Amino acid sequence: MKPSKIISLNILIVFAVLLMYFFSTNMNFFSVFNREYDVVLVMKTTERISEFWVILEKGAIQAAEDLGVNITINGPDMEDNIQQQINIMEEVIESKPDAIILAATDFNRLVPAAAMAREKKIDLLTVDSFISSNDSQCEIGTVNIAAGAKLGGYMTGQLNAGDTVAIISFVADSSPAIEREMGVRSALGEQFKILDTIYTNNNMNLGYSETKRILSEYPELKAIAALNENSAVGTYRAIKDSERAGDILFVTFDSDLELIQGLEDGIIKATLVQKPYNMGYLAVQNAYYLIKGRSVPPSIDTGSELISRENMYDIKNQKLLFPSK
Structure with a gap:
């Protein structure tokens, strides 16, 4: 065999060995770029x-x-x-x-x-x-302050000056709870009597019992805003079980099948649906x-929509109410 061929063969063997080693290690080309x-x-x-x-x-x-x-x-x-x-x-x-x-x-x-x-x-x-x-x-x-203001604005259009309003929130020091309440209160302004905020700690049963309590203690209560899904479900069940179903202005954040049924039945007047x-x-x-x-933006607003019984059957709102379908 000619020397040049022997050299070429040795180079191929060395290359093959290096290639095998290259692919046998964890830090190979593909793991770096496609891991x-x-x-x-x-x-x-x-x-x-x-x-x-x-x-x-x-x-x-x-x-x-x-x-x-x-x-x-x-x-x-x-x-x-x-x-x-x-x-x-x-x-x-x-x-x-x-x-x-x-x-x-x-x-x-x-x-x-x-x-x-x-x-x-x-x-x-x-x-x-x-x-x-x-x-x-x-x-x-x-953007929870804006979303809360949207819900509060809807309430303002349905109430009379001096009416009594309750806010049922969830975990006191979470940013959505803080900001949604700020938005609702800013929209309601000074023209209504707003009770002390109730915190459910995201517990449906506590939302239920607290709603029953305020309905009993404040017969003049005209409106309730529940600021997240679990608080809303507990509040909805309490209103449904009371004599005030359909009479009180009840608005919520979020929706599940039970809350959608409440919207359809008229017990819930409007809900602020997120994405x-x-x-x-x-x-x-x-x-x-x-x-x-x-680079990424410092914040991204994923949006929200106020949905009432009047517009809940619009195609775009149906997609928001039933996002998993």
Whole structure:
């Protein structure tokens, strides 16, 4: 065999060995450029009573599938278990994912965990429920003050000056609860008597019992605004079981099948519907953009619509009321 052929053969053998080694290692060309990025979605709760969180999760999972992202979903067992969410965040940070998407149970108490994530160079986004610091690189969700004002504006058009109004909220120090109430109160202004805000801690049974109590204690009560799905369901059941069904102006945030039935029956006069699927999808999509080094906007408004019995059968509103169909 000629020397030149021997040299060429040796080069091919060496190349083949190097190629085999190249593909046998974890840090090969394809793992660097096409590896699955790890994103963790830390929800406010993993409880599946609220349709809102179920739909948000579907949007997140779909985005992960579309983008080839490995997504893990975690969260406290109940929405008012703030310390459990803090503990989960600390555990997630130790696992060093590429990005964390947080739906914060508390506006202030999740700030240290958020700061820790950024110190560890983990990309951090917030969805639906935000934090009081600037650690979140992108906030995705409803502009809750404007949404609350939309609901309060509807109430103002249906009431007379001096009427008594109740606000039934959920977890006191979560950003949506704070901002929705601000919006409702700003729209109602000073012309109505607004009772002290009731907090249900996202518990339907507490919403039920508290609504029964105020209906009994304040027979002059003219309107109730329930500021999230679970609070609304408890309030709806209490009004339905009372003699005030259809008589009191009852408006809500969010919708599930039971609340939609209440809207159809006229017990609920209007509901402010959010877009949780969009929230989940856009949160994962923008996490992916951050991981890839792309810039993202500091906030994304996913929108909301006020739906009443009069317009609930419009095609666009049907899609919002039944997003999983």
